[in-house]
Amino acid sequence: MNIEEFSTNVVSRLKSNLPEGREFIALHEPTFEGNEWNYLKECLDSGWVSSVGKYVDLFEQKVSAFTGTNHAVAVMNGTAALHICLKLADVQQQDEVLVPSLTFVATANAISYCGAIPHFVDISHQTLGLDPYVLSDYLESISEIRSGACYNKKTGRRIKAVVPMHTFGHSVDLDPLVILCEKYGLELVEDAAESLGSYYKGRHTGSFGRTAAISFNGNKIITTGGGGAIVTNDESIARKAKHLTTTSKIAHPWEYDHDHIGYNYRMPNINAALGCAQLEKLPELLHKKRDLAARYHIAFADMDGIQVFREPDFSSSNYWLNTLILDRKYAAARDIILNDSNKNGIMTRPVWKLLHKLSIYEHCPKMNTPVADDLEKRIINIPSSANCL
Ligand SMILES: *Cc1c(COP(=O)(O)O)cnc(C)c1O
Numbered sequence: 575m576n577i578e579e580f581s582t583n584v585v586s587r588l589k590s591n592l593p594e595g596r597e598f599i600a601l602h603e604p605t606f607e608g609n610e611w612n613y614l615k616e617c618l619d620s621g622w623v624s625s626v627g628k629y630v631d632l633f634e635q636k637v638s639a640f641t642g643t644n645h646a647v648a649v650m651n652g653t654a655a656l657h658i659c660l661k662l663a664d665v666q667q668q669d670e671v672l673v674p675s676l677t678f679v680a681t682a683n684a685i686s687y688c689g690a691i692p693h694f695v696d697i698s699h700q701t702l703g704l705d706p707y708v709l710s711d712y713l714e715s716i717s718e719i720r721s722g723a724c725y726n727k728k729t730g731r732r733i734k735a736v737v738p739m740h741t742f743g744h745s746v747d748l749d750p751l752v753i754l755c756e757k758y759g760l761e762l763v764e765d766a767a768e769s770l771g772s773y774y775k776g777r778h779t780g781s782f783g784r785t786a787a788i789s790f791n792g793n794k795i796i797t798t799g800g801g802g803a804i805v806t807n808d809e810s811i812a813r814k815a816k817h818l819t820t821t822s823k824i825a826h827p828w829e830y831d832h833d834h835i836g837y838n839y840r841m842p843n844i845n846a847a848l849g850c851a852q853l854e855k856l857p858e859l860l861h862k863k864r865d866l867a868a869r870y871h872i873a874f875a876d877m878d879g880i881q882v883f884r885e886p887d888f889s890s891s892n893y894w895l896n897t898l899i900l901d902r903k904y905a906a907a908r909d910i911i912l913n914d915s916n917k918n919g920i921m922t923r924p925v926w927k928l929l930h931k932l933s934i935y936e937h938c939p940k941m942n943t944p945v946a947d948d949l950e951k952r953i954i955n956i957p958s959s960a961n962c963l
Pocket of ligand 1: 651652653654677678680681739765767768789790791801802
């Protein structure tokens, strides 16, 4: 097959596996089929729409219960959640933080907000996320341990933390990463923005690090309009997270006393109300999304030159975004497929530009990233909403 025939074949298979008669099919859109209207109406009727109200507490309880973590702190978006996670990992100015080059820009931005420096690492073909084995070899060669802390021998800076990201909902290989973090004294902060409902060896992603950030943006697996959460098993960290995200005000009936330069990051009640309704439907949603992934798998199974990315053996994925991976010989088809599908009302996207190639991050330290460089050219995300089933 030549590149044109191949591309036409991909788009026609996509089309025939998606609902008919729709003018436009989004990459990922939310569904509101439960108690959303009821809970939102209750907020409006009661007047509790902003920073006080029962839904924030309720949402936090439900998120921690669902993720199997002891505590959740709701905030206004996933980026803010990551920022606070890094603060609570004691990431300081001029520290380096290890982060995959293939992730959404917010992962690195949150590091920059702390005055720290992202240090980019490669990913694994198996998970599309950070590769702990490659990272282990790399740290062996570039770092040294001094009085219990890890230092970059080249830059002299402390390497304080690692932020793995569970790409498109597929879990990173966490066991070896946890061991690596212990060996080098690195804080593990999970960017679980995309992985609500994804499990590693039966345990929810985001429960392996000291803290993790989840996103409830409109395009994520469930939404609060905009929103995020910090999850942790550590009670004192949870208390600090709440304090820091609510302007660090010391509780008092009337006095305004603040003991840190805190943030106004809390999630409003109206967003939490939406989140409570969405969470009730999450198990059903996950079923549908996994069914859709299975359908795509079958649809492309007999086609040469293309794979539908499947969850790694150790993971049960929410399949937030389904992913086509073109064989190298068909990499040139990527842009033709993107062009044809989007023109035909089927929203598809390439993966993010690798962060070490962005002008804002090109000066940052990095390892060689052959896997990310290779995959970047061959990935296409395809419509993945539950309502595509
Ligand atoms: C969505 C996302 C974020 C940020 O979440 P927001 O709620 O949009 O701020 C961070 N990291 C990754 C990998 C994401 O996909």
